[in-house]
Amino acid sequence: MSALHTLLTGLVFPEQPRWHEGRLWFSDWGTQEVIAVDLDGKSEVILKGPSFPMCVDWLPDGRLLMVSSRDGLVLRREPDGSMVTHADLTGVSEQPPGNELVVDGRGNAYINGAGFDLMAGGEFAPGTVALVTPDGSARQVADDIAFPNGMLVTPDNSTLIVADSYAKRLFAFDIEEDGGLSNRRVWADLGEGVPDGICLDAHGAVWYADVPNEQCVRVREGGEVLQRIELDRGCFACALGGAERRTLFMMANEWSGPENMLKGPRAGQVLSVEAPASGVPWP
Numbered sequence: 487m488s489a490l491h492t493l494l495t496g497l498v499f500p501e502q503p504r505w506h507e508g509r510l511w512f513s514d515w516g517t518q519e520v521i522a523v524d525l526d527g528k529s530e531v532i533l534k535g536p537s538f539p540m541c542v543d544w545l546p547d548g549r550l551l552m553v554s555s556r557d558g559l560v561l562r563r564e565p566d567g568s569m570v571t572h573a574d575l576t577g578v579s580e581q582p583p584g585n586e587l588v589v590d591g592r593g594n595a596y597i598n599g600a601g602f603d604l605m606a607g608g609e610f611a612p613g614t615v616a617l618v619t620p621d622g623s624a625r626q627v628a629d630d631i632a633f634p635n636g637m638l639v640t641p642d643n644s645t646l647i648v649a650d651s652y653a654k655r656l657f658a659f660d661i662e663e664d665g666g667l668s669n670r671r672v673w674a675d676l677g678e679g680v681p682d683g684i685c686l687d688a689h690g691a692v693w694y695a696d697v698p699n700e701q702c703v704r705v706r707e708g709g710e711v712l713q714r715i716e717l718d719r720g721c722f723a724c725a726l727g728g729a730e731r732r733t734l735f736m737m738a739n740e741w742s743g744p745e746n747m748l749k750g751p752r753a754g755q756v757l758s759v760e761a762p763a764s765g766v767p768w769p
Contacts, residue, residue, distance in 0.1 A: 488760040490715075493527050493735070497754030500737040502541045502586065502683065505727025505765070510735050512723075512756065513540050516749075520552070523756065525728060533563070541587040543595070545620075551595055555584025560595060560618055573618040578626050583616045586683075588646075590639040593620035594665040596627075596646060598634035604744050615648065617665045627667045628659060636684035636694065636723065641766045647673055649681035649694060656681060656692060656705075674709040683723025683737070687763040693734060695721040702736050704762075713762060719753065726765025734761040 494500075498516020505511075509522040515538045523529040537556030544550055550563040551572055562572035575582040575597065583599030590596075595618040601611030615628035615637075632652035639646055639661070646659045646667060656674040659667035674692070681694035691712055693704050697720035704713040715721075715734075720741040726734055739754040 491758045492755055493758050494523055494756040496752045498752055500754040500756055501723055503723055503725035503735050503737055505725055510727055515539050539585060543587050543589040545593050553584050553587050553597055558582035573622045573624045575616055575624055578616045578624050579614045583614055586637045588637045588639055590643045592643055596637060600633050619665055635682050638684055638686050649684050651680050654679055673707055674705050676709060679703060685725050686766050688766055689763040693724045695724045697722055697741050726761060731765035732761050733758050
């Protein structure tokens with residue numbers, strides 16, 4: 487692995503990176519901004535989100551989707567820049583999902599979330615995954631995931647992989663023709679690894695960000711560790727992008743508990759390193 491490069495510093499809580507239209511897009515949950523940065527470190531605030539957390543992804547036609555967790559909604563940005571309601575998640579589960587968002591190549595959006603309010607110190611309950619179809623209808627498609635975090639869809643739209651931070655595993659589901667999920671299975675048991683954000687490379691390996699162990703790790707199906715990048719702070723999410731998608735971007739930050747995650751020092755960073763395999767074209 488090549489040396490680490492620091493692309494951006496001074497962020498409150500960088501999360502959920504996506505490579506899109508030649509730049510890295512991510513959300514700073516602390517400032518509630520969606521930011522795009524190029525490979526030279528030049529950044530631009532694209533929009534302000536209505537609530538934390540605020541994850542984004544894109545429909546196949548290029549329109550941006552954003553989770554408004556406070557309202558239990560998925561919003562859509564129209565070509566004129568206006569934000570409209572794409573889907574209502576309030577009836578999907580008792581605690582509407584509002585954490586990670588990923589869209590497949592058919593326009594199906596998957597949103598996951600814990601079954602309790604972590605920020606408020608709520609009593610534990612397992613989380614869920616919801617499906618929003620292109621027409622805006624929403625339904626629950628998976629449950630009993632201890633703490634669902636990062637997600638990805640394989641380029642052939644056949645498999646959804648979900649990181650369960652509490653179970654320390656990556657779970658895989660088959661994606662049915664109607665977008666539903668079936669055949670839940672353990673894709674990788676990570677031992678002491680604690681997966682947060684994840685991304686897939688062209689060799690079929692998954693990179694997972696790990697906050698408590700301050701690392702980003704590449705594993706193959708089954709859990710064999712292929713690469714490990716050690717950091718000096720927690721790694722919250724990762725994405726492959728850049729030229730030929732050979733750059734691994736990592737969202738790194740100091741962690742002092744959920745009560746401080748949005749008001750701590752501006753210790754958040756965007757780091758990059760050359761990856762051993764390119765990323766996949768979707769998402």
